[in-house]
Amino acid sequence: MIRLAALSDLAPLTALEQASFVCDGVGRRAMAGFLRSGAALVLLDEVGGQLQGHLIVRFNARHRIARIYSIAVAAHAMGQGVGRALVARAEALARARGSACMRLEISVDNAPSQALFRACGYAVFGHYDDYYEDGGAALRLQKSLAQAGPAQGALAR
Template identity: 40%
Template sequence: MTKTLASRRPIAGRSGPSATAFSASVRLAGLADLDALVALENASFVDERASRRSIRYSLRSPTMSVLAAVIEDGEGEVLVGAATLERRRGGKIARLASIAVASSRSGQGLGGLLLDAAEAEARRHGCTRLRLEARTGNHGAIRLYERYGYTYYATKDDYYQDGTAALCYEKAVASV
């Protein structure tokens, strides 16, 4: 059984004559989603990819939550995005370790839907802040985070395998 974290809401597709709206929801991912999560990970990241084993570990971990953004395609659910949150037992800060949206669905609001769900999941576990890192050249992600109220607080030099720095952001997600 899966638990829906964010209510199903319509998402606007790309503009133009073939534009369509679709409903998307976010739920906790389970082991049945493993193949789709691995495929999304491999399609979304060149470096810093989580392995199948690592994703399976995340799905089973009591201090991690893997969120799945899904749409209905007439034949069932299709996983079109995912986010992974990490927490420490008793800690008040959650970390968004990863967020990915299928390239075919980029720019359609799914990143924001996943961020909303990640914040709700952090609150559900008693966290008051959510932190994340963004590759310095990932301007789309940086715009999204800033639009959602995340505040820059530090730079981590040489953070990624290729030597790229990370910009660190955080947001209060619950009143203290």
């Protein structure tokens, strides 16, 4: 089940970030800020009360571009469509808020995440050298959020 996260979800969300990222993960204080912010949504996928994954999307009032700030899927839930379902829900919510485009950055070394977003219709439009704390480079990806046709509706989970 995908739902909006609440402050009561702070501990498991932060634990998943720490387990998923060696550097540049969202810390407890920043996660709490996202949970309180009207300019961000934190989605989580859980089954039987167990966290499967989460996604943070940020919005900017000055333009219609939403940004996926972080996505993490628990090791036990990899390959089960959790990431794809979170991305689809984030896109639907961003579209409902008037966003025209969704963007994100992915490490050039993160092939599984690149494959996920390419499968979801994202395309590379740029590159950042020395983007991450460890000096790693990032690809910039984006997708238009123009209204989906009947065959392209958001995935249900």
